[in-house]
Amino acid sequence: MTSEPAAGNCLVANDWICGAYLRSRGPELTDATLQHVWITVLSVAIGVAVALPLALLVRARPRFAAPVLGLTTLLYTIPSLAMFSLLLPLFGLSAALVVTGLVLYSLTILVRNTLAGLQAVPEEAREAARGMGYGPLRLLWEVELPLALPALMAGVRIATVSTVALTTVGALVGKGGLGNLIDEGLQTTFKAQVLTASLLCVLLAAVADVLLLGLQRLLTPWTRARSDRAGGAAL
Amino acid sequence: MGVLTDVWTWLTTASHWSGEGGAWQRLVEHLYVSGASLLLACAVALPLALWLGHIGRGGALAVTLANAGRAIPVFAVLALFMLTPLRSAGYWPTVLALVLFAVPPLLTNAYTGMREVDRSVVEAARGMGMSGGQLFLRVELPLAYPLLMTGIRSAAVQVVATATIASMVGQGGLGRIITAGFATYDTPQVVAGALLAALLALLVEGVLVAADRLLSPLRRPAAAGR
Numbered sequence: 001m002t003s004e005p006a007a008g009n010c011l012v013a014n015d016w017i018c019g020a021y022l023r024s025r026g027p028e029l030t031d032a033t034l035q036h037v038w039i040t041v042l043s044v045a046i047g048v049a050v051a052l053p054l055a056l057l058v059r060a061r062p063r064f065a066a067p068v069l070g071l072t073t074l075l076y077t078i079p080s081l082a083m084f085s086l087l088l089p090l091f092g093l094s095a096a097l098v099v100t101g102l103v104l105y106s107l108t109i110l111v112r113n114t115l116a117g118l119q120a121v122p123e124e125a126r127e128a129a130r131g132m133g134y135g136p137l138r139l140l141w142e143v144e145l146p147l148a149l150p151a152l153m154a155g156v157r158i159a160t161v162s163t164v165a166l167t168t169v170g171a172l173v174g175k176g177g178l179g180n181l182i183d184e185g186l187q188t189t190f191k192a193q194v195l196t197a198s199l200l201c202v203l204l205a206a207v208a209d210v211l212l213l214g215l216q217r218l219l220t221p222w223t224r225a226r227s228d229r230a231g232g233a234a235l
Numbered sequence: 236m237g238v239l240t241d242v243w244t245w246l247t248t249a250s251h252w253s254g255e256g257g258a259w260q261r262l263v264e265h266l267y268v269s270g271a272s273l274l275l276a277c278a279v280a281l282p283l284a285l286w287l288g289h290i291g292r293g294g295a296l297a298v299t300l301a302n303a304g305r306a307i308p309v310f311a312v313l314a315l316f317m318l319t320p321l322r323s324a325g326y327w328p329t330v331l332a333l334v335l336f337a338v339p340p341l342l343t344n345a346y347t348g349m350r351e352v353d354r355s356v357v358e359a360a361r362g363m364g365m366s367g368g369q370l371f372l373r374v375e376l377p378l379a380y381p382l383l384m385t386g387i388r389s390a391a392v393q394v395v396a397t398a399t400i401a402s403m404v405g406q407g408g409l410g411r412i413i414t415a416g417f418a419t420y421d422t423p424q425v426v427a428g429a430l431l432a433a434l435l436a437l438l439v440e441g442v443l444v445a446a447d448r449l450l451s452p453l454r455r456p457a458a459a460g461r
Binding site: 172191 | 238302305306307308309310312314315317392395396398403404410416417426428429430433436440
């Protein structure tokens with residue numbers, strides 16, 4: 001609506017969509033995106049590394065099921081802002097604080113899905129492997145985990161998409177990846193920055209989801225033929 | 236454990252609770268905004284989900300919406316709203332952001348609840364000559380009720396939890412105690428505010444679980460059997 005568009009300078013006009021912003025702040029956007037990606041990847045990776053032993057523990061000793069599942073569900077109830085704040089005395093203003101909070105959130109879905117995947121492994125498959133002389137570790141690694149993989153990966157996808165969105169709240173302690181740009185853009189009422197960072201965030205979640213789906217297909221080639229047929233039938 | 240003592244001191248200081256911007260006012264704001272958002276979200280999502288479930292269409296839409304909803308950061312939506320004229324509309328930016336946040340899971344859960352109703356029961360009701368409306372009110376709705384309530388409960392808890400993020404864009408609610416603490420490097424206040432926000436979310440969850448146990452017509456026999 002400004003009468004003088006200043007030779008098309010959308011930065012001056014504070015437009016929502018602004019090519020000049022993308023060109024002039026490229027490095028800043030890249031840095032924020034990279035921070036967002038590594039915080040997310042690290043959080044989900046640690047989440048999987050913690051969830052797997054917990055799921056195995058619950059499966060081996062069912063009396064731990066109620067406390068473990070109850071506690072991880074309870075953690076999910078805690079507001080993200082509160083979670084990050086409660087960790088402040090332990091970690092100070094650091095990325096470790098954000099990663100720890102995100103790991104705790106991811107456990108809810110990861111433990112549940114890993115456990116469901118492990119419990120869905122057919123007893124016959126286990127028996128057959130034992131009959132072939134597989135020890136417990138080899139049984140887990142070569143039979144149970146591959147069969148549990150679709151459920152586990154479904155959990156990883158949900159956890160990753162949620163974590164990408166939640167990472168923005170890390171802006172509270174200045175470690176929120178694209179959330180930092182959103183926060184800064186809001187303080188300075190810089191529309192292009194807030195919109196660009198928000199859209200990048202959603203894009204990041206979508207790309208992560210597609211990549212993980214591809215990874216799942218690669219890791220479980222035996223399900224491909226079946227799901228292709230099912231997909232064809234559904235059409 | 237110095238921090239814990241300081242947190243306790245903060246929580247037991249009367250002046251932190253009373254007056255403009257005190258904890259009581261923030262709590263009331265928080266509950267008001269959460270309640271209004273949840274009611275609006277239910278008013279939008281439930282009729283649509285129940286209708287789609289009744290006619291058996293739109294399953295793909297319900298699932299897609301739930302997935303897309305998860306990818307959208309509430310903080311980003313709030314920040315975008317605060318850069319529009321909405322910013323001077325009182326609590327509306329927060330309420331709208333929370334409605335957008337709550338509608339997808341509500342819709343998906345209610346739809347799933349309707350579709351999980353045993354098809355043979357539905358067929359039997361049809362065979363008895365029930366009309367569409369009777370089928371919906373007397374068969375589908377009562378059978379879908381437990382899942383419906385579970386969906387509303389989890390949405391309520393998530394709305395109460397997420398309402399704290401409103402403080403990051405300068406809106407009201409319990410989160411303000413936290414962000415104000417950050418602004419003044421007051422760690423005891425940050426932790427005290429976080430404790431209050433976390434306790435409120437847990438309390439809401441507890442109250443709703445208890446209400447669900449007491450009110451649900453189908454769960455009572457199961458609970459008595461235990």
